[in-house]
Amino acid sequence: MYFGLSEEQKSLEDNIKKYLDDNASIEIIRSVVEGDSEKANEIHKGLVDLGISSLMVPEKYGGLELDMLFAAVVAGALGYSTAPSPYAGAYVMSPLALSLAGSDAQKEEWLPKIAGGESLIGIGVSEYIGAREDAGIEYSKGSISGRCLFVIDGKNADAFIVSNKSGELFLVPASSSNIEIVELTTVDKTRTSIEIIFKEAQAELLPGSSDKSVIEKIVDAGRLILSADTVGAAQVMVDKSVAYALERKQFGRLIGSFQAVKHMCAEMAAELEPCHSMVWHAAHCLDNVPEESRIMACHTKAHVSEVGKQISKTATEVHGGMGFTDELGLHYWFKRIGLNRQLLGSPELIREEAAELQGFNQ
Amino acid sequence: MDLNYGPEYDDFREEVQGFIKENKNVKLTGPIRSESRINWQQKLIDHGYFARSIPKKYGGFGGDMDIIKLRIIAEEFAKSPIPKPMGGQGIQMLVPTLLELGTEEQKQEYIKPTLRGEIIWCQGYSEPNSGSDLASLQTKGELIDDQWVINGQKIWTSTAQLAQMCFCLVRTEPDAPKHQGISYLLIPMDTPGIDRRPIKQMTGDSDFNELFLTDVKIPAANIVGKRGEGWKVANATLGHERGSLADPNVTLNRLNSLIELMKSETIDGQRVIDKPTFRDRLLSIQGRVLAQQSNALRILSSQINPNQEATLSKFIVKLQGTELRHELEGLAIDVMGEMGTLYEQSPHLRDGGIWQMHYMYYLGLIIGGGTNQIQKNIISERALGMPKEPKIQGA
Secondary structure (H helix, E strand, O other): OEOOOOHHHHHHHHHHHHHHHHHOOHHHHHHHHOOOHHHHHHHHHHHHHOOOOOOOOOHHHOOOOOOHHHHHHHHHHHHHOOOOOOOHHHHHHHHHHHHHHOOHHHHHHHHHHHHOOOOOEEEEOHHHHHOOOOOEEEEEOOEEEEEEEEEEOOOOOOEEEEEOOOOOEEEEEOOOOOEEEEEEOOOOOOOOEEEEEEEEEEOEEOHHHHOHHHHHHHHHHHHHHHHHHHHHHHHHHHHHHHHHHOOOEEOOEEHHHOHHHHHHHHHHHHHHHHHHHHHHHHHHHHHHOHHHHHHHHHHHHHHHHHHHHHHHHHHHHHOHHHHOOOOOOHHHHHHHHHHHHHOOOOHHHHHHHHHHHOOOOO | OEOOOOHHHHHHHHHHHHHHHHOOOOOOOOOOOOHHHHHHHHHHHHHOOOOOOOOHHHOOOOOOOOHHHHHHHHHHHHHOOOOOOOOOHHHHHHHHHHHHHOOHHHHHHHHHHHHHOOOOEEEEOOEOOEOOOHHHOOOEEEEEOOEEEEEEEEEOOOOOOOOOEEEEEEEOOOOOOHHHOEEEEEEEOOOOOEEEEEEOOOOOOOOEEEEEEEEEEEEOOOEEOOOOOHHHHHHHHHHHHHHHOOOHHHHHHHHHHHHHHHHHOEEOOEEHHHOHHHHHHHHHHHHHHHHHHHHHHHHHHHHHOOOOOOHHHHHOHHHHHHHHHHHHHHHHHHHHHHHHHOOOOOOOOOHHHHHHHHHHHHHHHHHOOOOHHHHHHHHHHHHOOOOOOOOOOOO
């Protein structure tokens, strides 16, 4: 029995953290957020060179075919450095959707290009989880109409995979006509989000997706990845809080020697530490324990989001006025955690789903 | 990641299941230390389901330290209503302490009857003026004519009314710094000069006592470790207590009972679980239970795989576990509404009043075993490397 990360997983995590340490300093993150897309592309490319685009792609199509724990470990490292790079949508959910539900032709066309870092596929499943405004798509005779909000990793994508309300998935090349793309600006500018308006745009069904378990697996995987990202981001906020409390002096002593501050740090650490294990456990269940995987994914996303919210607030407070400034940059993680919390379902929505899964609400 | 215990343990699990099946009708009704309880405890030891890794010569089973086997035993016993092995501070704290630091004579004398449930121990640590600041304790021990003469007062002494022995922290070196002036003494409770007074708790029970010690004389040999080393001796085993106060697997059992309660309680004829606000609170708690269970898996794994690090995971168990348990029991009371306030032998009482009882009892555990504020000091100082509160001049 061994519950934890393997040596390979730890070394992948270390490599990504080291790369981002060297190449994505807070100053660089700031320049990306302020519009330096060149810098973002460089970081993205560096991460692809480390393998993030090929993790989920089957070996047959040139990928590494690794398990969800690897994918979660990478997400944690990206969250830790608030990496400005596509990942959850383009490199986990989309390749998973293609692998699980794509036709041979679709797989052959796209999976090798994803693995090689040549193609990005954004994914839009918000309306499956809970439609806002009048969003939603209809498919009829090879084309779709309607709109998708909050398509993950959709900016500059080569194609999109979007779902209708019942969870069927459609592949739409970005080159299709009759597509309008609206860029959305969220609080978290380290990642992108778009809205797509389809007016009888040509679309292909992913044939396997009429089986509802496909969308469920993709959403579960996405929720796991966002949870891992939040845990990574929250961890850096705790680490920075402890470091700051050991350096900042007031009343002639380190603020970290005041119990009011120590206890805030202890509470954050106590809440966060089990979240690492919970993410590992949920990842393990997704690959190996199908009867527990859905409920673990739901609970992990909901619980980690709650803990992340609390930590992002408390860590900012530990830093005092500096925590509120752009100069310190703590807000990048605050915002990242804020976006992760809402994507693919806020805690209340997800807990309700977990209740349904257990047959609680009749 | 590998959550399987391995096929080599399948036989062992079957063996445990077989034992449980054979003994499924065993019920212990006699009082503590009664023959039937001692015999059951001994039977569990003989099969290696209790005191498994404690050497045979001290009354244990004499098996190797196999964490997975211990886990399998705990899992299988938890599934069955069969009487569980006895616990208590003697077994959880005193026995490990003696095994690590006791003399051969002490091991021979005390371990076996403690394991068998013949000797019940109480813990004489806290004093009225030494709670969180335990090392400031003032109960005095003087070595006079080869006897320790002890004077002072202890408080929060669990099970003192049942105990035959007390492991006690006593100041024997009044001139030494506070942590270096304490000794760990073993006091027979029938020694003249010991007066026990029960403390009635908010639950209505009296699990704790005050102990008054007036010229209590015990042999000089009744010391564990050297003079002045008592703080070190006590700390060798305080960790055992903290981990055992809030086992997430027990919390999971309570969660399952809570779910059943929410399915059976109704308001205006509607099941409480069908009301979204109540249900959301349930689901939040379920998420936290799962997080703590995952944390427990990591701790278990670190015990099996000694290279795996889990320091922080262990430090947080008491803080997180007791808070969660208190909230879980509190939700049950809200689920029952006015019915949840019923107590003792009231009409309409649910589940024997156990929810109210636990709701209050777990508030006690948030305070006991090192308050949760002290836990936060421990987490921030020992796990996060933050400084201690500076000493105030003259205090």
